[in-house]
Amino acid sequence: MAKKLHYFDVNGIGESIRYILHYGGQKFEDVRYQISGWPDKKVKDALPFGQLPLYEEGDRSLHQSLAIARYVASQSKLLPNDLWEQAVVDSYVMTIYDFWFTKVIPFVKETDAAKKATLKKEILDESIHFFFSRFDKVLKEHNGFFIGKLTWAEFILVGIIEAGNLFLDYEIEKNYPHVKAAVQKVLSLPGVKEYIAKRKVYAL
Amino acid sequence: MAKKLHYFDVNGIGESIRYILHYGGQKFEDVRYQISGWPDKKVKDALPFGQLPLYEEGDRSLHQSLAIARYVASQSKLLPNDLWEQAVVDSYVMTIYDFWFTKVIPFVKETDAAKKATLKKEILDESIHFFFSRFDKVLKEHNGFFIGKLTWAEFILVGIIEAGNLFLDYEIEKNYPHVKAAVQKVLSLPGVKEYIAKRKVYAL
Numbered sequence: 356m357a358k359k360l361h362y363f364d365v366n367g368i369g370e371s372i373r374y375i376l377h378y379g380g381q382k383f384e385d386v387r388y389q390i391s392g393w394p395d396k397k398v399k400d401a402l403p404f405g406q407l408p409l410y411e412e413g414d415r416s417l418h419q420s421l422a423i424a425r426y427v428a429s430q431s432k433l434l435p436n437d438l439w440e441q442a443v444v445d446s447y448v449m450t451i452y453d454f455w456f457t458k459v460i461p462f463v464k465e466t467d468a469a470k471k472a473t474l475k476k477e478i479l480d481e482s483i484h485f486f487f488s489r490f491d492k493v494l495k496e497h498n499g500f501f502i503g504k505l506t507w508a509e510f511i512l513v514g515i516i517e518a519g520n521l522f523l524d525y526e527i528e529k530n531y532p533h534v535k536a537a538v539q540k541v542l543s544l545p546g547v548k549e550y551i552a553k554r555k556v557y558a559l
Numbered sequence: 560m561a562k563k564l565h566y567f568d569v570n571g572i573g574e575s576i577r578y579i580l581h582y583g584g585q586k587f588e589d590v591r592y593q594i595s596g597w598p599d600k601k602v603k604d605a606l607p608f609g610q611l612p613l614y615e616e617g618d619r620s621l622h623q624s625l626a627i628a629r630y631v632a633s634q635s636k637l638l639p640n641d642l643w644e645q646a647v648v649d650s651y652v653m654t655i656y657d658f659w660f661t662k663v664i665p666f667v668k669e670t671d672a673a674k675k676a677t678l679k680k681e682i683l684d685e686s687i688h689f690f691f692s693r694f695d696k697v698l699k700e701h702n703g704f705f706i707g708k709l710t711w712a713e714f715i716l717v718g719i720i721e722a723g724n725l726f727l728d729y730e731i732e733k734n735y736p737h738v739k740a741a742v743q744k745v746l747s748l749p750g751v752k753e754y755i756a757k758r759k760v761y762a763l
Contacts, residue, residue, distance in 0.1 A: 404654050404693060415643070419650040426646035439619070442630035446623040450608050456660065489608060 356413035358383035360423075363390050366521060366557050368420040368455070369408045371514030372427060375507055377546040379431025421448060421511075428507030435506055444508045447493070447501045450486070451508075455515050458482040463522050478523065487531045494533035499540065513541045521557055560617035562587035564627075567594050570725060570761050572624040572659070573612045575718030576631060579711055581750040583635025625652060625715075632711030639710060648712045651697070651705045654690070655712075659719050662686040667726050682727065691735045698737035703744065717745040725761055 360376065362369030364387035376383050388395065388407065399405050403418045410416065410423040417423050425445075428434045435441055462474040490512065497503040516527050516538060528535040542551060564580065566573030568591035580587050592599065592611065603609050607622045614620065614627040621627050629649075632638045639645055666678040694716065701707040720731050720742060732739040746755060 403650075404657075404690070412643075417643075417646055417650055419653040422646045422649035422653055425649060426642060429642050438630060438633045439616075439621075442621055442626045445626035445629060446607075446621055449623040449625055453608075486608075 357411075359386055359411040360384070360408060361386045361388070361411070362408040363388050363393070365390060366514065366518045368514065368518070370517060371507075371510045372408060372410070372420065372424050373550065374510050374514065374541065374544075374547050375424060375427050375431050375433060377550040378433070378510070378544050379427070380546055381427065381430060421452065424448075424507055424511060428510070431507075433505065433507040433510065435502065435504075440502055440506075443502055444506045447490070447508045448511045451490075451511050451515050454482065454486045455519070459515075459519050459522060475523065479525065483527055484530075487527060487534055491531040491533045494537055499533060499536055505540075509537050509541050513538050521559060561615075563590055563615040564588070564612060565590045565592070565615070566612040567592050567597070568759075569594060570718065570722045572718065572722070574721060575711075575714045576612060576614070576624065576628050577754065578714050578718065578745065578748075578751050579628060579631050579635050579637060581754040582637070582714070582748050583631070584750055585631065585634060625656065628652075628711055628715060632714070635711075637709065637711040637714065639706065639708075644706055644710075647706055648710045651694070651712045652715045655694075655715050655719050658686065658690045659723070662690075663719075663723050663726060679727065683729065687731055688734075691731060691738055695735035695737045698741055703737060703740055709744075713741050713745050717742050725763060 358376070358381060360369070360372055360383055362372070373385065388398065393399075394405075402409055403416075406418060408420050408423055409418050410427070417426060425434065425448075435444065458474075458478050462471060462478060465471040465474055493501055500506065501508040512534070516534070519525070519527050528538055541547060562580070562585060564573070564576060564587055566576070577589065592602065597603075598609075606613055607620075610622060612624050612627055613622050614631070621630060629638065629652075639648065662678075662682050666675060666682060669675040669678055697705055704710065705712040716738070720738070723729070723731050732742055745751060
């Protein structure tokens with residue numbers, strides 16, 4: 356069945372899905388929308404809840420980035436079989452998203468320059484350490500992976516770090532050696548590596 | 560293995576998990592913390608990311624409400640076997656959480672009275688209709704369930720509606736007959752019904 360991923364022409368919360376698809380050798384049409392032209396009313400009104408990404412497989416479609424990522428991960432052999440292991444992976448994925456949606460996104464959306472600077476300072480001085488020191492510890496204790504082997508959680512980690520670094524003009528992973536190693540590991544994976552070599556450099 | 564759910568003594572994002580456990584006849588210790596005494600530093604510092612709920616099964620533990628809900632749902636036969644169906648259910652669950660975390664929680668956290676009133680008006684005049692008219696349509700088209708049969712998504716829907724109603728002093732479901740019917744259906748399920756009959760009435 357023909358696969359299509361619809362998302363903006365940035366990394367954001369869509370790039371992890373692209374990495375997972377490329378890692379699994381899944382052929383898909385990478386449909387991209389320019390943020391400068393968004394919202395495109397015709398496209399937005401056709402989306403189930405007005406949001407990208409949207410994933411299509413034949414005549415069926417799926418919304419919500421984590422629902423899509425988890426599904427394509429199952430097709431790329433990145434979802435463990437054991438239900439408890441799946442749940443532990445889910446818990447880290449959702450915590451990575453907590454960092455994104457409760458810290459980075461409020462900063463991105465803030466339009467008042469002084470408040471924006473305050474939010475950035477809080478992220479750089481506190482939030483990054485709170486989340487990433489804990490991720491680092493978990494990765495250290497589990498052979499470089501969240502549960503001791505490669506799953507889709509490492510892909511979500513890398514996607515959010517890259518998008519965060521772009522918005523914050525920072526290197527989130529710099530003080531966390533096990534996080535940094537996980538990023539390098541994912542970016543060097545077969546399929547991912549070749550995709551990155553051909554991919555444009557994202558900019559704001 | 561002994562099961563324990565640690566959460567506040569409110570409905571919030573924990574009550575769906577309690578419903579799912581009771582529906583499945585899963586015995587568990589329902590450990591509750593008073594919000595008035597929170598943060599209890601000793602408890603909070605022992606949590607993986609400082610957050611409740613926490614679920615324990617024997618000597619292993621799991622954080623993040625949706626990771627817990629999905630896992631206990633798998634044990635209560637509320638998780639479909641088909642991976643695509645699982646993903647569609649995930650997508651609705653995450654959209655229900657979008658309503659909670661991007662609309663209700665900012666209102667709950669706002670301390671400025673005027674801004675709080677503005678947020679409440681937006682939720683009552685716009686957000687509820689945006690989300691719940693769409694949920695209503697999906698339920699109508701699928702025999703009263705998100706995917707045509709009972710899954711954990713209906714439990715998450717009910718939990719968030721009840722918690723939202725408590726905070727907003729409102730009846731979110733009142734104009735959405737299929738949502739309202741789904742709420743009644745879940746609350747009348749064996750296990751859930753008996754739990755509710757014994758449960759305290761939540762108040763702010």
